[in-house]
Amino acid sequence: xxxxxxxxxxxxxxxxxxxxxxxxxxxxxxxxxxxxxxxxxxxxxxxxxxxxxxxxxxxxxxxxxxxxxxxxxxxxxxxxxxxxxxxxxxxxxxxxxxxxxxxxxxxxxxxxxxxxxxxxxxxxxxxxxxxxxxxxxxxxxxxxxxxxxxxxxxxxxxxxxxxxxxxxxxxxxxxxxxxxxxxxxxxxxxxxxxxxxxxxxxxxxxxxxxxxxxxxx
Numbered sequence: 001x002x003x004x005x006x007x008x009x010x011x012x013x014x015x016x017x018x019x020x021x022x023x024x025x026x027x028x029x030x031x032x033x034x035x036x037x038x039x040x041x042x043x044x045x046x047x048x049x050x051x052x053x054x055x056x057x058x059x060x061x062x063x064x065x066x067x068x069x070x071x072x073x074x075x076x077x078x079x080x081x082x083x084x085x086x087x088x089x090x091x092x093x094x095x096x097x098x099x100x101x102x103x104x105x106x107x108x109x110x111x112x113x114x115x116x117x118x119x120x121x122x123x124x125x126x127x128x129x130x131x132x133x134x135x136x137x138x139x140x141x142x143x144x145x146x147x148x149x150x151x152x153x154x155x156x157x158x159x160x161x162x163x164x165x166x167x168x169x170x171x172x173x174x175x176x177x178x179x180x181x182x183x184x185x186x187x188x189x190x191x192x193x194x195x196x197x198x199x200x201x202x203x204x205x206x207x208x209x210x211x212x213x214x215x216x217x
Contacts, residue, residue: 022059022115023077024048029084030073030100033065038079046075046113047176047187055172059116062176064125064166064209066108066150072100075113075120089118108150108209110166126167127152127207130177133160133199139173144207152207161196162205162216180205180214 026046034040046061067073076084086101087093096102101122103109108125127144133156134142144152144164156162165177178187179194185207188194199205199216206215 020059020116026061026075026077026113027079028063028065028073028075028111031071032068033073038081043079046111048189049112049168049171050175050188050190052172052175056175057114057116057168057171060112060114060168060171062110062112062166062168064108064110064127066210067103067106067122069105070096070102072096072098072102074100087120088113088115091120093120093122108146108152110168112168121169125152125209127154128165128167128173129154129156129205130163130165130173131161133158133162140167144205150208150210152209153204155204156199156201159200160198162199163196164205164207180207180216183213183215185209185212185214 028044028046029036029038034043044063044065046063049060049062050056051058074084074086076082086095086099094102094104103122109122110125112121125146127146128140129142129144130139131137134154135157142154144154146152162179163177165173168176174188178185179197181195181197186194197216203216208214
């Protein structure tokens with residue numbers, strides 16, 4: 001205030017630290033996911049990473065999908081063209097001339113929108129079984145086979161309860177787990193421990209993430 005040459009000082013006291021707030025939903029739309037029509041049933045509603053403060057990721061959403069090279073997609077927290085985006089911060093992703101995300105080769109990918117870290121990631125999917133059914137409780141040890149058609153398969157070596165998940169960096173395995181129930185993939189998200197589904201040794205689990213279906217036979 002006053003003359004430019006007159007220095008002054010003041011003190012600001014922080015009386016309350018506001019915590020960031022994140023949307024409850026995140027959607028993925030694209031040429032293969034709704035054909036850019038927000039009214040389509042093929043829009044992907046992404047799954048929240050379980051936000052357990054010790055092992056989860058608050059403000060993060062994920063999905064696993066087979067994506068064709070060169071076909072664009074992007075995100076929005078609501079099902080409309082209002083705040084849509086393709087990337088955040090220093091994300092290491094590829095954007096085409098139209099401002100949409102693309103992958104360079106066909107494949108099964110895990111897509112993560114992490115608002116807390118201001119980052120979008122698109123990586124080849126890593127799908128795993130967990131528990132005695134597959135051999136033990138070490139994370140990242142019992143991978144599904146990723147097939148050319150985008151499905152993922154694994155065979156149980158013991159009888160018992162099936163647990164499975166997609167790996168997401170920075171989150172414990174159960175924060176991104178799911179089950180097959182009545183032929184559908186049911187995601188845990190921010191929910192509590194899920195209903196268990198039992199298999200016998202030698203049964204095969206097949207997941208089709210794009211269709212949202214699972215088969216145990």
